[in-house]
Amino acid sequence: MAKRNLTRRQKWRIEKIQEERSARASRRAERAEETLLGGDLGPEQEGLVIAHFGVQVDVEVLEGEDRGQVRRCHRRANLPALVTGDRVVWRADNQQSGVIVALQPRRTELYRPDHRGQLKPVAANVDRLVIVFAPLPQPHRNLIDRYLVAAEQAGLEPLLVLNKADLLAQPEHAQIRGWLDDYAALGYRTLCLSADSGNGLDQLREELRGHVNVFVGQSGVGKSSLINALLPDADLRVGALSEMTGKGTHTTTTARLFHFPAGGDLIDSPGIREFGLTHISHADLLEGFIEFRPFLGHCRFRDCQHVHEPGCALLDAVASGAISAGRMESYRHIRGSLTED
Secondary structure: OOOOOOOHHHHHHHHHHHHHHHHHHHHHHHHHHHHHOOOOOOOOEEEEEEEEEOOEEEEEEOOOOOOOOEEEEEEOOOOOOOOEOOEEEEEEOOOOEEEEEEEOOOOOEEEEEOOOOOEEEEEEOOOEEEEEEOOOOOOOHHHHHHHHHHHHHHOOEEEEEEOOHHHHHOHHHHHHHHHHHHHHHOOOEEEEOOOOOOOOHHHHHHHHOOOEEEEEOOOOOOHHHHHHHHOHHHOOOOOOEOOOOOOEOOOOOOOEEEEOOOOOEEEEOOOOOOOOOOOOOHHHHHHHOHHHHHHOOOOOOOOOOOOOOOOOHHHHHHHHOOOOHHHHHHHHHHHHHOOOO
16 A cells, blocks of 8 residues: 655644643653652752662752752653752652652763763762872872863863872872872862871862862772761761772762852762763864863874874974873873773
8 A cells, every 4th residue: 555645734733643642641640640649749849959869869958948858759750860969840749758840951961981881970060070089099090081081071170189198108109199290280270188187178178169069089099088077977988998909899879969068069979990981072082181272283184193193283292291191191092992981
């Protein structure tokens, strides 16, 4: 049988009927949801997602007499995945919980690939990416550079924090302080401190005040210890380094948001040892190395790979000292992994 050609009006009518059916199904689902949650839902109000637990999230009330209280809420099925830091519209039920009915637009988003290589949102509406590293577990400049590229891509201001500074007195860790100096010379904000002794914590408090900050870094570098020092009431579980591997053990299982008494927020994310950048292009990677920018577009060949080509502006900058050999090597390592992560 020949395929029937529909007129424009017939197509419009079919689309209209489908939209009406979809709307009726959505209303039926909402009524069923209200029944499941214990009856009629309260009025719509704004809230802040402060923790995420699969299909449920903890929402802080932002208005009314219950301001500051936390409700465990369900997410309506037609909403996208929610992350800590999201601003939402929610409705309370009569069982001290509620349902999220809308997601407010995000100012910023931080993503990382999961173990399958799929992009997964980590946090929303963040201002600062606080990159924590330490002499132990063994730090890797390549991972730090990945975080810096991710911050540039997400439009976040990075803050580099070297924890466990007392270990720098040991000869095998002496060069790590030099890393911090190198990053400071590039214009990045840096801090050197110790969560255990408390040295440098006041300066960190000032840096975090008035911002929405997310802590990232290898497991075991002391993110939870820093948060316990900054916010004693948080009482996060702190994990020791594994004696077998020397790597940190994961103590944070979900991203959680904390408020500073003097203003500003902090999001603690699960510790990760790798930070894939499969979602960015080669051009984005080059832009993520901020000291490369003045030289981009000045190579002799438009398709320059910045490996050994004659007339490469980046290689000339390395030879003159304008770009460090270590950062160039880090770029090449990340570039080679873009198709492998």
